[in-house]
Amino acid sequence: AQKVTQAQTEISVVEKEDVTLDCVYETRDTTYYLFWYKQPPSGELVFLIRRNSFDEQNEISGRYSWNFQKSTSSFNFTITASQVVDSAVYFCAQGGSEKLVFGKGMKLTVNP
Amino acid sequence: DVKVTQSSRYLVKRTGEKVFLECVQDMDHENMFWYRQDPGLGLRLIYFSYDVKMKEKGDIPEGYSVSREKKERFSLILESASTNQTSMYLCASSSVGGTETQYFGPGTRLLVL
Numbered sequence: 446a447q448k449v450t451q452a453q454t455e456i457s458v459v460e461k462e463d464v465t466l467d468c469v470y471e472t473r474d475t476t477y478y479l480f481w482y483k484q485p486p487s488g489e490l491v492f493l494i495r496r497n498s499f500d501e502q503n504e505i506s507g508r509y510s511w512n513f514q515k516s517t518s519s520f521n522f523t524i525t526a527s528q529v530v531d532s533a534v535y536f537c538a539q540g541g542s543e544k545l546v547f548g549k550g551m552k553l554t555v556n557p
Numbered sequence: 558d559v560k561v562t563q564s565s566r567y568l569v570k571r572t573g574e575k576v577f578l579e580c581v582q583d584m585d586h587e588n589m590f591w592y593r594q595d596p597g598l599g600l601r602l603i604y605f606s607y608d609v610k611m612k613e614k615g616d617i618p619e620g621y622s623v624s625r626e627k628k629e630r631f632s633l634i635l636e637s638a639s640t641n642q643t644s645m646y647l648c649a650s651s652s653v654g655g656t657e658t659q660y661f662g663p664g665t666r667l668l669v670l
Binding site for chain 1: 566597598599600602605615645647649657658659660661662663664666
């Protein structure tokens with residue numbers, strides 16, 4: 446069965462701090478995809494990244510970076526030099542042969 | 558850009574009313590989904606559809622039905638709204654394949670009194 450765990454439910458940081466959002470997944474699929482979504486206060490889930498299970502290269506996009514470690518079944522997301530606009534709920538998800546399964550989300554508050 | 562729109566951002570209904578939530582996507586996606594989001598529970602899949610007139614139950618289909626008469630449109634129906642259906646409802650679409658990226662609409666916050 447698929448399962449995605451975001452152990453942190455809420456984090457509060459001060460602007461310019463770095464913050465890492467943890468995501469651990471369970472799956473029996475040999476091929477699968479991992480996702481991160483951002484949900485700002487407006488409510489819409491915004492797609493951030495999709496990674497194939499065969500590609501363990503870390504990815505960087507501006508202040509965002511993702512660390513995929515298959516050995517520990519983790520797909521962590523780091524925001525460098527956080528900004529107030531990063532305040533949102535972040536969801537990790539895993540898709541395989543069955544369906545897309547979401548973690549329960551992690552609320553990030555970045556204070557000025 | 559993928560565009561998924563939902564008919565209402567906010568809705569207030571009374572217990573027992575029939576409620577229609579509409580979702581439209583403009584990317585010719587085969588798959589469409591309805592989720593509800595509640596604090597502490599994350600996103601839970603209600604129903605999904607992989608083709609016109611096709612539907613599959615998700616994790617929590619009780620109290621809901623769906624309709625997909627056209628490829629671009631997927632409707633969620635609450636036959637007789639109850640207070641425990643007060644929630645945020647999110648529609649999503651994706652191209653063929655369960656591993657494809659799902660794109661979400663802005664959500665509908667439904668309050669049932």
